[in-house]
Structures are given as structure tokens and as C-alpha cells.
């Protein structure tokens with residue numbers, strides 16, 4: 001199985017998970033951003049819509065409340081209609097709180113008419129219109145006078161007759177037998193649209209007494225929609241259900257006048273393409289609209305003004321607005337998330353380093369094949385207990401191994417020393433004759449070589465002697481092999497006792513034959529010593545009162561460097577042979 005480094009095992013999953021999480025986050029946020037932007041956009045639209053809704057309701061509410069109040073008042077007190085002049089103050093006071101209230105009027109079944117009127121663009125200019133003061137059914141205008149109710153006449157030559165009973169506000173109310181809205185129309189002589197609400201007046205018996213009405217200039221609503229601060233490229237409209245515009249957020253006119261004919265602008269006829277497209281979808285609710293490649297969130301809400309009148313509020317905002325705002329937030333969130341992931345990856349790397357570093361040191365020390373590397377590891381090695389435990393275990397093992405090896409070294413040294421002793425003994429044995437404890441042939445060779453070289457180097461004389469027990473076979477045959485051994489041991493002792501220098505050598509040459517070497521000793525001295533030995537044999541029995549004799553071959557070389565070892569041996573051996581053959585118990589030199 002292929003092994004992988006621990007650091008990679010920790011860091012790679014961290015990095016891979018970070019990447020997966022980052023990509024997932026990006027995809028999820030990108031997919032949901034459009035939906036969230038849509039919801040946020042609709043929410044934004046609804047907030048604006050609520051403001052408009054409240055404003056329109058607040059704006060139109062006085063119309064119905066004033067008509068209602070007046071209908072009830074005249075119904076319960078029909079005598080008030082007997083003289084309309086005092087009613088001018090009543091109508092004036094009712095209109096005062098509402099700057100855009102243009103008319104509050106009352107018309108009687110006998111054609112009398114009184115109204116409080118106001119210029120919608122000059123709201124402090126209040127006047128009274130009446131048709132009964134000078135000439136019945138002829139409209140005249142007067143200043144309002146709080147004391148006299150009707151003050152000075154304004155229009156000097158009123159020329160048009162005015163029978164309120166022929167007017168739509170009167171006829172519609174009588175026909176409907178209840179409250180009725182006028183059509184939205186251009187307000188008399190002023191550049192604004194207006195709307196009126198009228199209601200029939202009945203006495204307590206149900207008899208028709210007249211009609212009371214109110215009207216209001218709608219320019220304020222148009223100004224209001226224009227004044228609402230909106231996101232760029234947003235549109236608002238207030239329209240009737242058929243799409244006829246009442247107010248918009250744009251500055252375009254809401255009506256046109258051509259050849260004296262006033263034509264109202266509707267969504268379809270509006271010059272702005274966005275309004276034109278909006279006309280295709282006037283159902284209440286959220287819609288999506290595309291105009292020249294730009295997407296709009298579009299929301300329609302209806303407002304019921306009561307008595308059958310319903311208006312529509314339409315708001316369009318470009319989808320890109322909230323998407324871009326959200327995209328900015330999203331980018332910030334993504335950036336923060338990426339930073340977070342980078343921190344996670346960094347923490348992962350630090351954790352990997354924290355875990356791997358001591359393990360690497362352990363690994364290196366373990367692979368060094370040197371116990372000291374493990375023993376030198378600091379304790380504790382890491383802040384991680386498992387790694388410390390492993391390190392301590394290895395440390396302990398290394399200490400134990402070191403002890404074992406030390407003991408082993410001691411034992412090996414002891415064994416080696418013992419073996420050396422044994423070896424020395426064996427070596428000694430290998431060059432010593434077991435019976436006589438003299439050098440054997442091998443020992444003689446080694447010692448003779450050293451001595452010969454010494455003599456050669458020092459230009460000393462050297463003397464080589466070979467001696468052999470005479471008729472030794474007979475000793476064995478006669479007294480037994482053990483007796484022969486005793487004789488050999490005794491001969492060896494005698495020979496050895498006659499050595500004088502540490503450089504002199506005596507060795508068992510083989511069987512009953514012995515060799516002697518003397519350095520820097522002249523021949524006479526050697527011969528004298530050999531004779532002494534012969535005398536010892538005569539004087540001293542070697543066993544059981546048995547005496548032996550020996551034959552000797554002696555070779556003396558004045559200068560050792562003039563001959564060789566082998567030649568010396570061969571010559572001496574020949575001399576011994578001659579001694580044997582010439583009767584034994586003699587010295588041939």
C-alpha cells in the first residue's frame with residue numbers, strides 16, 4: 001500500500017473542504033441572490049406603496065366625511081337651507097383645514113346654489129360662489145366675509161346662468177340616491193385634474209331637499225409622487241382602473257388640450273415606454289416587466305375610495321438595483337468567507353505543522369540507526385500527549401538497548417580476553433612438548449629463527465647441538481614405555497640445568513632426540529657443557545638406578561650471517577649420525 005505524508009493527509013482535506021465550501025457558497029449565493037433581490041425589491045415597493053396608499057386615503061377622506069356631515073346636518077335641520085348666506089361661513093370653515101379642497105357646495109331643489117371655492121394654486125384666496133343673490137340661476141362670485149358671510153362682489157358682470165340641477169354632480173347624486181364620485185376632470189380654469197363627491201339631501205320623511213358636494217384638486221397627488229425619493233429609473237403611477245393617469249412620478253403632463261378639447265393621458269398613451277408596458281398588466285400583485293432589455297419589478301395595488309371608486313397604485317423598480325446592492329453585500333460576504341476559509345486553511349497548516357514536526361523528528365531519529373539520535377531528542381518532544389508517550393517509549397527503548405549493548409561490550413571484552421588467554425595457552429601448548437615441558441619442534445623452529453636472526457644481525461657466533469639418547473629403544477623394551485618417559489623427563493631437566501643465558505635454547509627435537517642452541521658462546525664452552533651433561537648421566541641414574549648415555553653433534557659458526565638455519569641443522573645432524581655410528585656416547589663437533 002502506498003504511504004502518504006501525514007502533513008498532506010491533514011492539509012489536503014482542509015484545503016479541499018475549503019475550496020468545496022467556497023464554491024458551494026458562491027453558487028448558492030449567486031442562485032439565491034436573484035430571489036432575495038426580488039423579495040427585497042418587492043418589500044421595498046410595498047413600503048413605498050404603503051406610504052402612497054396612506055397619503056391617498058388621507059387626501060381623499062375629507063371629501064366623504066364633509067359630504068356626509070352636511071347631508072346629515074341638512075337632513076335633520078332642513079330650515080338651514082332656507083337661507084344659504086350663513087352657510088358660506090360653515091362651508092368656509094369646513095374647507096380651511098384642507099388646502100386642496102376646491103369646492104364645498106350645497107344646491108337646493110329650487111335651484112339655489114352656494115359654494116365655498118378656492119384657487120388650488122393660491123390657497124389663501126377664498127371666495128364664495130352663489131346664484132341667488134342678485135339674480136336667480138345666474139352665477140356670481142363674492143369675497144368671503146366672516147361677518148357678513150358673503151362680502152363684496154368679485155365678478156362685475158357675471159353673464160352665465162347657472163342652474164345646479166342641470167349639472168352632473170346634482171343629477172348623478174339624485175339618480176344614484178346616494179354618494180357618487182364625479183369623473184376626474186380638468187379643474188375649472190386651472191392646470192390640474194380634480195375630482196368631486198356629491199350626495200343627495202333628504203329630509204326625515206325622505207323628501208329630496210337638494211345635493212351637497214365637495215371637490216379637490218389632484219395636483220397635490222402628482223407633486224407627492226414626484227417628491228418621493230426612489231431608486232434610479234423607478235416609476236410610480238396612480239391611475240384609474242382603465243389606466244387613465246391621476247398622478248405619476250414623472251414630470252410629464254397628465255392631460256393634453258387640443259382645439260379646446262381636453263384629453264387625459266393614460267398609461268397606454270404616456271410617452272414613456274415603461275408606463276406603456278405597465279398598462280398591459282394592471283392586476284393587483286407582483287409582476288415582472290422587461291422594457292428595452294431592462295427588467296423591472298412591478299407591483300400593482302388597488303385603493304378603494306368607497307362608493308365604487310377604485311384607483312390603482314403602480315410601482316416599477318429596475319431589478320438590477322437590488323441585485324447590484326445585494327451583489328455588493330454578497331461580494332463582501334464572499335470576501336469575509338474566503339478570509340475565514342484562508343484562516344481555516346492556515347490553522348489547518350499550523351495544526352499539521354504542530355503534529356508533524358515532532359513526528360518528523362522522531363522519524364528521523366528512528367531512521368538514523370544511531371541510538372544517540374533518539375536519546376538526544378528533547379523531552380517532552382511535543383505538546384501532544386500521544387506523541388510524547390511514543391517519544392518517551394522510544395527513548396526508554398534506546399536507553400535499554402544502550403545498556404544491553406554496554407553489557408554486551410563488557411561480555412565480549414571479557415570473552416575476548418579469555419579467548420586471548422586460551423589462545424596464548426594453546427599457542428604455548430602448540431610449541432611446548434607435553435612430556436618434558438621443553439620446546440617441541442615447532443617451538444624450537446620459532447625460537448631458533450629469532451635467535452638465528454639476532455645472531456646474524458649482531459654478527460655473533462652461534463652453536464647448534466643435536467643429542468640423542470643411546471639405545472633408548474632398549475630402555476622402552478626393557479623397562480616399559482612409562483620408564484622411558486621418566487627417563488626423557490629426567491634428561492630434559494639435566495639439559496635445561498646446563499643453560500646459562502636467556503638466549504640459550506633447549507628443545508625436544510623429536511622422540512629421544514634433543515636440540516640446544518647457544519649464542520655468542522665459544523665452542524669449547526659448549527663442548528665443556530656437553531661433557532658436564534655426560535658426567536651428570538654417569539653420576540646420576542635417570543630412573544631405577546639406570547644410567548643412560550647420549551651422543552652429540554655440535555656445529556659452531558663464528559659468524560651466523562655466513563650460514564643458514566637449515567644448513568646448520570643438516571650439518572649438525574650429520575655429525576650426530578657420525579657420533580652414533582662411531583660408537584655412541586661421544587661428541588662430534
Ligand SMILES: Nc1nc2c(ncn2[C@@H]2O[C@H](COP(=O)(O)OP(=O)(O)OP(=O)(O)O)[C@@H](O)[C@H]2O)c(=O)[nH]1
Nearest residue numbers: 469470471472473474476481482484485511512580
Ligand atoms: N618411552 C618413550 N619412548 C620413546 C619416546 N619417543 C621415542 N621413543 C622410543 O625411542 C626409541 C628409539 O629407537 P631407535 O630409533 O631405534 O634408537 P635407539 O634404540 O635409541 O638406538 P640408537 O639411537 O641408534 O642408539 C623407539 O623404541 C621409540 O619407541 C617417548 O616419548 N617415550
